[in-house]
Amino acid sequence: xxxxxxxxxxxxxxxxxxxxxxxxxxxxxxxxxxxxxxxxxxxxxxxxxxxxxxxxxxxxxxxxxxxxxxxxxxxxxxxxxxxxxxxxxxxxxxxxxxxxxxxxxxxxxxxxxxxxxxxxxxxxxxxxxxxxxxxxxxxxxxxxxxxxxxxxxxxxxxxxxxxxxxxxxxxxxxxxxxxxxxxxxxxxxxxxxxxxxxxxxxxxxxxxxxxxxxxxxxxxxxxxxxxxxxxxxxxxxxxxxxxxxxxxxxxxxxxxxxxxxxxxxxxxxxxxxxxxxxxxxxxxxxxxxxxxxxxxxxxxxxxxxxxxxxxxxxxxxxxxxxxxxxxxxxxxxxxxxxxxxxxxxxxxxxxxxxxxxxxxxxxxxxxxxxxxxx
Amino acid sequence: xxxxxxxxxxxxxxxxxxxxxxxxxxxxxxxxxxxxxxxxxxxxxxxxxxxxxxxxxxxxxxxxxxxxxxxxxxxxxxxxxxxxxxxxxxxxxxxxxxxxxxxxxxxxxxxxxxxxxxxxxxxxxxxxxxxxxxxxxxxxxxxxxxxxxxxxxxxxxxxxxxxxxxxxxxxxxxxxxxxxxxxxxxxxxxxxxxxxxxxxxxxxxxxxxxxxxxxxxxxxxxxxxxxxxxxxxxxxxxxxxxxxxxxxxxxxxxxxxxxxxxxxxxxxxxxxxxxxxxxxxxxxxxxxxxxxxxxxxxxxxxxxxxxxxxxxxxxxxxxxxxxxxxxxxxxxxxxxxxxxxxxxxxxxxxxxx
Numbered sequence: 001x002x003x004x005x006x007x008x009x010x011x012x013x014x015x016x017x018x019x020x021x022x023x024x025x026x027x028x029x030x031x032x033x034x035x036x037x038x039x040x041x042x043x044x045x046x047x048x049x050x051x052x053x054x055x056x057x058x059x060x061x062x063x064x065x066x067x068x069x070x071x072x073x074x075x076x077x078x079x080x081x082x083x084x085x086x087x088x089x090x091x092x093x094x095x096x097x098x099x100x101x102x103x104x105x106x107x108x109x110x111x112x113x114x115x116x117x118x119x120x121x122x123x124x125x126x127x128x129x130x131x132x133x134x135x136x137x138x139x140x141x142x143x144x145x146x147x148x149x150x151x152x153x154x155x156x157x158x159x160x161x162x163x164x165x166x167x168x169x170x171x172x173x174x175x176x177x178x179x180x181x182x183x184x185x186x187x188x189x190x191x192x193x194x195x196x197x198x199x200x201x202x203x204x205x206x207x208x209x210x211x212x213x214x215x216x217x218x219x220x221x222x223x224x225x226x227x228x229x230x231x232x233x234x235x236x237x238x239x240x241x242x243x244x245x246x247x248x249x250x251x252x253x254x255x256x257x258x259x260x261x262x263x264x265x266x267x268x269x270x271x272x273x274x275x276x277x278x279x280x281x282x283x284x285x286x287x288x289x290x291x292x293x294x295x296x297x298x299x300x301x302x303x304x305x306x307x308x309x310x311x312x313x314x315x316x317x318x319x320x321x322x323x324x325x326x327x328x329x330x331x332x333x334x335x336x337x338x339x340x341x342x343x344x345x346x347x348x349x350x351x352x353x354x355x356x357x358x359x360x361x362x363x364x365x366x367x368x369x370x371x372x373x374x
Numbered sequence: 375x376x377x378x379x380x381x382x383x384x385x386x387x388x389x390x391x392x393x394x395x396x397x398x399x400x401x402x403x404x405x406x407x408x409x410x411x412x413x414x415x416x417x418x419x420x421x422x423x424x425x426x427x428x429x430x431x432x433x434x435x436x437x438x439x440x441x442x443x444x445x446x447x448x449x450x451x452x453x454x455x456x457x458x459x460x461x462x463x464x465x466x467x468x469x470x471x472x473x474x475x476x477x478x479x480x481x482x483x484x485x486x487x488x489x490x491x492x493x494x495x496x497x498x499x500x501x502x503x504x505x506x507x508x509x510x511x512x513x514x515x516x517x518x519x520x521x522x523x524x525x526x527x528x529x530x531x532x533x534x535x536x537x538x539x540x541x542x543x544x545x546x547x548x549x550x551x552x553x554x555x556x557x558x559x560x561x562x563x564x565x566x567x568x569x570x571x572x573x574x575x576x577x578x579x580x581x582x583x584x585x586x587x588x589x590x591x592x593x594x595x596x597x598x599x600x601x602x603x604x605x606x607x608x609x610x611x612x613x614x615x616x617x618x619x620x621x622x623x624x625x626x627x628x629x630x631x632x633x634x635x636x637x638x639x640x641x642x643x644x645x646x647x648x649x650x651x652x653x654x655x656x657x658x659x660x661x662x663x664x665x666x667x668x669x670x671x672x673x674x675x676x677x678x679x680x681x682x683x684x685x686x687x688x689x690x691x692x693x694x695x696x697x698x699x700x701x702x703x704x705x706x707x708x709x710x711x712x713x714x715x716x717x718x719x720x721x722x723x724x725x726x727x
Binding site: 062063162176177178179206207208209210211212214215233234235236237238239240242259260263264273274275276277278279280281282285286288289290291292293295296 | 432433539540541542569570571572573574575577578581596598599600602603622623626636637638640641642643644645646647648649654656657658659660661
């Protein structure tokens with residue numbers, strides 16, 4: 001398929017009527033704000049990305065970075081009464097933000113589906129697992145209960161639940177954590193959606209089960225050629241499954257690139273911080289971790305200028321620009337976009353000389369650098 | 375930092391044959407026991423002064439129950455816990471109370487482990503009042519020193535927990551733990567509820583405090599990379615038993631038990647270029663129920679190396695294969711030498727039921 005993802009500039013002028021999307025999913029300058037008693041919460045503030053079928057986008061960020069709200073926005077799962085949403089979301093040639101709730105509901109399940117983080121609270125304890133899969137299937141397909149029941153068994157079998165004909169009539173509390181997550185996936189996939197959004201699908205699971213679920217999502221994606229958005233805070237999971245990665249901070253995208261670029265030549269100080277914060281099993285143990293100082297910002301009171309500047313170790317290098325001006329997400333090398341005031345060459349230099357040796361603690365592979373530098 | 379320069383043989387805590395069986399009863403008026411959840415079933419290990427022991431395993435393997443028994447928050451069914459020469463296994467509350475100063479716990483969830491109706495000052499100062507300890511310059515001064523020690527602003531003394539972020543709350547919990555200058559700290563998933571960047575801050579804090587205050591840690595966690603980062607020795611638990619116990623480098627570089635190998639290979643590697651060609655041992659199915667654990671080796675229902683003999687009927691003892699490296703597997707030598715190879719296994723339905 002090649003790399004067909006393109007990020008449109010976050011300040012793109014919305015010409016909703018005349019715009020024709022080229023990818024299966026295109027998000028253009030999405031903003032979701034919630035007015036609260038304490039002030040306006042800018043949960044998502046100018047996110048743009050595109051995703052074609054068969055590819056996986058990883059969205060990484062800490063809690064409160066807006067990664068989950070963006071995906072709920074795509075699914076149309078927000079309360080129209082108490083949220084302000086602007087921008088455009090194009091799914092399979094149809095615009096969602098301006099569409100009616102009923103239109104979006106029809107698309108949900110069939111064209112897009114979501115796997116939630118906590119399977120126990122996302123499954124209804126009053127209904128059997130089978131019933132919950134059947135419900136979604138019969139909404140979109142005019143079939144009898146018997147056919148739908150058979151389909152539910154097939155789905156459970158496909159996600160690797162043993163004895164699916166027996167387990168289909170079990171209640172969620174009969175299932176273990178990993179099996180519940182599988183049941184959620186079966187439910188999400190019951191209508192063969194072309195877009196699958198997985199919001200921290202493995203965070204509540206053990207590593208061995210996590211590996212099973214990630215394999216499963218990958219296998220199913222190959223089978224159905226669907227587009228997948230994988231939302232996670234675990235860089236390990238992203239490295240395992242994603243083709244492209246979007247790093248979010250304070251409701252804004254700060255870095256976007258393909259997975260190789262992002263892990264081998266990251267350019268945003270926040271991404272560096274995430275890498276330094278994470279103990280890794282594939283490297284000799286380091287004496288100390290290199291955390292990002294401070295705490296994630298409040299979305300009501302974002303710091304002025306670059307939202308990351310109070311925690312950034314390199315803000316002095318910009319002569320006060322960090323505090324005054326919001327950096328735009330601009331392309332540094334083709335396909336790699338960074339929202340940082342530091343010049344591109346300086347960022348590459350800092351990564352190569354200061355960050356990478358500390359993060360990896362092994363001599364840098366020479367090829368890693370020559371390719372990317374112009 | 376290595377194990378050697380920390381006075382070996384000087385055990386602060388010794389646990390032997392520790393068991394916790396939770397009874398399962400039926401009936402409302404005439405309760406009778408119909409079974410027992412064998413949450414912890416025969417643990418033996420020791421913790422030396424100044425070292426950090428990591429306890430890893432999947433959820434439900436009994437690692438938290440172990441920590442709670444050492445804290446005496448849970449009454450052991452069987453076995454022995456010896457702390458600094460005192461047998462505390464069934465010690466009465468009155469005699470135990472002075473010893474509680476020496477063993478303290480850091481809890482997993484910084485949101486539910488702090489009383490929302492009390493100020494930080496009163497939360498962190500509570501241990502002093504409970505133990506009726508006289509402190510130099512009063513409780514307030516001591517609390518402020520503690521807050522400073524864990525990297526919080528001492529002026530936040532009068533604030534309430536909800537005014538702090540998750541990472542800050544965990545620091546408050548750590549400050550409370552440190553109030554009585556404990557010797558042993560049981561940290562139950564100290565960072566798993568925190569964001570990645572905050573996790574690293576708290577891990578570094580725990581390491582700094584250990585150096586500064588000469589602390590001994592028992593760290594209970596499911597995150598293998600966090601455990602490797604902070605531990606000197608690591609014990610791997612499966613279904614209430616320790617299946618492997620070794621120094622950190624031994625365990626992570628040369629794991630002997632098939633379960634440890636599988637666990638390590640399942641951790642996602644944050645390096646996309648290693649995505650292909652990485653051998654991963656896929657464990658099928660779920661952990662069997664501790665209500666009715668498999669006979670013989672408890673791991674044999676999921677083990678890719680399972681053999682016709684011994685595995686299903688003979689219980690493997692934890693034995694020392696290399697100095698300081700204990701493993702509970704009948705075939706550990708053969709597996710290491712490559713004489714036994716893993717099988718492609720079909721999913722075992724029986725383990726799921």
